[in-house]
Amino acid sequence: MSAIDPNQHDVFTIKQRFAAVINRYEISLPEAPDAPFAFVEQKRFKLKEDIRFYTDDSKTEELWRIVARQRFDPAARYDVTTAQGEKLGEIQKVFGKSLLRSTYKIYDGGDEITVTERSLGVAIGRRAVDFVPYIGDFANWLPIPYDFTYSRGEALVGSHVRARMKLRDTYTLDLSGDPERALDRRLALALAVGMDALQAR
Numbered sequence: 001m002s003a004i005d006p007n008q009h010d011v012f013t014i015k016q017r018f019a020a021v022i023n024r025y026e027i028s029l030p031e032a033p034d035a036p037f038a039f040v041e042q043k044r045f046k047l048k049e050d051i052r053f054y055t056d057d058s059k060t061e062e063l064w065r066i067v068a069r070q071r072f073d074p075a076a077r078y079d080v081t082t083a084q085g086e087k088l089g090e091i092q093k094v095f096g097k098s099l100l101r102s103t104y105k106i107y108d109g110g111d112e113i114t115v116t117e118r119s120l121g122v123a124i125g126r127r128a129v130d131f132v133p134y135i136g137d138f139a140n141w142l143p144i145p146y147d148f149t150y151s152r153g154e155a156l157v158g159s160h161v162r163a164r165m166k167l168r169d170t171y172t173l174d175l176s177g178d179p180e181r182a183l184d185r186r187l188a189l190a191l192a193v194g195m196d197a198l199q200a201r
Contacts, residue, residue, distance in 0.1 A: 004037035006185035010176045014192050016169040023197040038063060042197050051197060066190050080190045089187045091194060106187050111152050113183060118147040160192055169196055
C-alpha cells in the first residue's frame with residue numbers, strides 16, 4: 001500500500017513521462033514534487049483500455065485501475081476499481097457535449113460530478129487548430145490551455161489545470177472545494193489521467 005492515502009489530500013500534480021508508444025505518468029503532492037506516490041501505465045495493445053496505478057515504477061504493487069467496458073466506444077463508461085476488483089466508481093466522456101467542449105462525468109454511487117472544459121472559446125479554438133495545415137500535427141505542443149472545472153450540481157468542487165510551456169504534460173488537480181472529501185480522490189485522479197491518456201494528449 002502506498003504510504004500516502006490520496007483521500008487525505010486535496011491537491012495533486014500529475015506529470016506525463018516521456019515514453020514511446022505508451023502513456024506513463026507519475027502523481028505527487030505539490031509539497032513533494034520529486035517524490036511521486038503513484039506511477040501510472042496504460043497497457044499496450046489492449047482491445048479494451050486498461051490503465052493501472054502502482055505505488056512506483058517497479059509495478060510490484062497495484063493501487064487501482066481504469067478498465068473500459070466496451071471496445072472503441074466514444075461514449076464508453078470506464079470502471080475504476082481497486083487492484084482486488086472492488087468498484088470505486090465510474091467515469092465517462094459525454095460524447096455529444098464534448099463535440100464542442102470536452103465534458104466528463106464521475107459516478108461515485110452518490111451525486112454525479114460533472115467535469116467540463118473551463119472555456120468554450122478556448123475549446124473551440126483548440127479544435128480549430130487541429131484543422132490548420134502543418135500546425136494541427138503539433139497542436140499538443142502549443143501552449144493552449146486544457147483546463148477543467150469539477151462541479152457537483154451548481155457547486156464548484158475543484159479544478160484541473162494544465163501547466164503552460166512545459167515539455168511534458170503537467171497538470172494540477174485541486175479539489176479544495178470538497179473539504180469533506182466526499183469525492184474519492186482515486187476517482188478524480190483516474191479521470192485526470194484518463195483525460196490525457198484516452199485522448200492521446
